[in-house]
């Protein structure tokens with residue numbers, strides 16, 4: 001049985017909420033409708049939205065105090081985990097607890113320094129041998145357009161299929177760390193298996209090479225898991241079911257339930273894959289004051305981000321600035337409490353990797369006259385699941401043709417580059433990840 005409502009949505013028999021599996025025509029009306037429905041659902045619990053938000057704020061204040069105290073003691077806020085401990089299964093209980101609490105980590109010595117520096121040199125050889133800088137036509141997307149980035153010079157290379165990237169993605173050490181990180185999540189719940197923590201689907205992304213002396217405006221605080229679909233599609237409504245019932249205690253940001261099947265709204269900012277962690281591997285030394293990554297290291301801050309738009313100071317037809325085809329902003333205007341916790345990564349060296357929970361707020365600090373290079377290969381953890389298998393089929397086609405993957409602008413620089421990574425170069429991890 002389906003019930004229709006004025007905007008044309010149907011009421012989900014699974015969530016009891018109106019849902020839109022594609023972007024609604026009248027967005028402000030649909031936003032007003034879903035907000036009213038969630039608000040009513042929360043009030044059925046006997047508490048108001050204001051009371052639920054107050055509970056979240058109390059939790060956040062404790063986390064912020066803990067983060068501030070760590071900073072005041074001169075300690076790193078981000079946990080630092082040695083690759084050797086991951087490989088040996090000897091990560092300390094304290095570090096495991098901190099990883100879950102902060103939702104982010106640096107893996108120290110993930111690769112040998114010499115290996116990472118070789119990959120950095122290989123990237124340079126790859127782009128220079130193919131005259132990339134002469135052919136580069138400028139940034140092709142507006143992904144970061146609203147966040148104040150200066151992208152006129154190619155610091156982000158829209159390159160996906162170099163041997164360096166493929167070797168890093170398919171390296172046994174990468175598979176080991178991804179499995180470790182995936183296993184921080186609950187992959188089976190509600191009587192279902194949501195993903196396979198031991199197999200990664202090799203989500204291909206770009207490279208950043210930011211040269212010495214660079215001045216960059218950085219990227220504002222934002223998050224990447226989605227936009228209005230997080231409130232409006234049935235799958236995400238199921239994923240966030242506890243929040244939408246006002247039961248913050250039951251909401252577990254590490255439970256993957258329903259989200260590996262949830263529909264997403266298309267857009268140039270979209271990630272088609274389910275990533276347990278976003279991440280990158282450092283190919284150069286980067287001190288933590290040189291325009292590096294910051295996070296709000298509180299995974300459960302998502303509860304605040306999801307319910308904050310229901311408060312009365314947000315216009316009925318708005319969702320704290322979240323719009324389709326734009327990055328999800330975290331702003332002083334609506335999220336000031338969260339931005340108190342913004343914390344930089346520790347200094348990193350070539351071969352270290354950096355990881356953060358896919359729902360966490362992050363930013364890239366501005367830098368003037370950067371000291372040294374700032375070079376990374378973006379490699380997340382994207383475990384095998386229904387959603388990632390579907391995307392892996394598109395990735396396989398892009399890999400074989402040398403095209404840009406589906407989630408990225410159609411630049412296709414590498415299609416006729418003779419020295420891109422070839423199918424016969426793939427190891428077992430690579431073949432499995434691409435479904436070959």
Ligand SMILES: [Fe+2]
Pocket residue numbers: 222223224362
């Ligand atoms: Fe991002």
